[in-house]
Amino acid sequence: RMTWKQYHRLEDIHGFMDYLAKTYPSIISVKTIGKSYENRDLKILRISDGKSTNKAVFIDGGIHAREWISPATVTYFINQFAENFDVESDDVKNTDWYFLPVVNPDGYEHTHTVDRLWRKNRKPSNVARVCSGTDLNRNFGYRWGGKGASSNPCSETFRGRAAFSEPESKALADFITTSATNFSAYLTYHSYGQYLLYPWGYDNVVPPDYKEMDAVGKAMAQAIQSTGGSTYSVGSSSRLLYPASGGSDDWAKSRGIKYSYTIELSDTGRYGFILPVSYVEPVAKENLAGLRVLLKQIHQE
Numbered sequence: 001r002m003t004w005k006q007y008h009r010l011e012d013i014h015g016f017m018d019y020l021a022k023t024y025p026s027i028i029s030v031k032t033i034g035k036s037y038e039n040r041d042l043k044i045l046r047i048s049d050g051k052s053t054n055k056a057v058f059i060d061g062g063i064h065a066r067e068w069i070s071p072a073t074v075t076y077f078i079n080q081f082a083e084n085f086d087v088e089s090d091d092v093k094n095t096d097w098y099f100l101p102v103v104n105p106d107g108y109e110h111t112h113t114v115d116r117l118w119r120k121n122r123k124p125s126n127v128a129r130v131c132s133g134t135d136l137n138r139n140f141g142y143r144w145g146g147k148g149a150s151s152n153p154c155s156e157t158f159r160g161r162a163a164f165s166e167p168e169s170k171a172l173a174d175f176i177t178t179s180a181t182n183f184s185a186y187l188t189y190h191s192y193g194q195y196l197l198y199p200w201g202y203d204n205v206v207p208p209d210y211k212e213m214d215a216v217g218k219a220m221a222q223a224i225q226s227t228g229g230s231t232y233s234v235g236s237s238s239r240l241l242y243p244a245s246g247g248s249d250d251w252a253k254s255r256g257i258k259y260s261y262t263i264e265l266s267d268t269g270r271y272g273f274i275l276p277v278s279y280v281e282p283v284a285k286e287n288l289a290g291l292r293v294l295l296k297q298i299h300q301e
């Protein structure tokens with residue numbers, strides 16, 4: 001049984017997804033879109049009633065291994081929509097949802113078994129295996145290799161040997177590219193800092209339609225605050241955080257997905273990555289309110 005009163009291992013998360021697909025076969029399906037370096041499944045859960053007029057939304061978590069609140073929040077969303085689909089709003093029902101809760105399963109398991117603060121994936125970067133792991137959020141193929149992305153395999157922000165050199169980032173991008181689904185939004189959950197970030201991340205410039213992303217981001221932050229009390233700052237990630245190229249959000253935006261956000265969940269630094277499990281439900285709940293605001297916007301367009 002899945003709860004949000006503990007952080008779960010990968011096996012539990014995948015078991016939960018399979019259980020939902022089995023229990024609600026008319027609206028939920030699970031698909032393995034590829035394998036990690038250590039041969040773990042990259043599992044996507046889709047929720048949809050199959051209407052052709054639906055809007056499509058892609059949500060992922062766990063790009064960075066140690067950010068445990070991220071997969072916990074994404075699975076909370078899944079559970080909320082799956083268990084209450086029949087009584088959910090038209091916005092939720094008129095949506096094709098795609099969830100990839102753990103983009104980096106090898107890293108995630110490594111943080112449970114060996115090193116709680118591991119960030120990258122686990123693929124060795126050279127034959128000598130001096131340093132392992134690529135930062136998957138520096139490995140995507142838009143403006144790959146620019147600012148804030150290291151060429152040193154021992155760095156925490158190692159960009160990889162080439163764009164999409166890693167099976168995890170490649171599988172995600174290939175799925176979005178080849179699924180022929182026209183995604184209206186791409187949301188990637190990280191921690192920590194409480195930010196709603198939009199492109200560009202690669203440098204301190206913004207896309208032509210940034211004002212719309214900014215306005216929707218601010219409305220989401222407002223909903224988060226009034227639901228759970230947390231304050232989220234909204235802005236372009238290069239400006240609010242730092243320039244960092246090769247991020248999944250930039251790549252999604254470059255593919256024409258209009259609403260592309262990186263959401264840095266709680267907290268603001270007291271516990272950081274080691275967020276006590278008592279935070280999971282409040283964080284996920286207030287972020288569900290934020291997500292619903294974005295959804296409403298998408299359905300107005």
Ligand code: 0X9
Binds near residue numbers: 202241242246248
């Ligand atoms: O640096 C990152 O990858 C993200 N922050 S984290 O603390 N979770 O590592 C921010 C990514 C923002 N987006 C881009 N720079 N494209």
Ligand code: ZN
Binds near residue numbers: 063064067190191
């Ligand atoms: Zn992160």
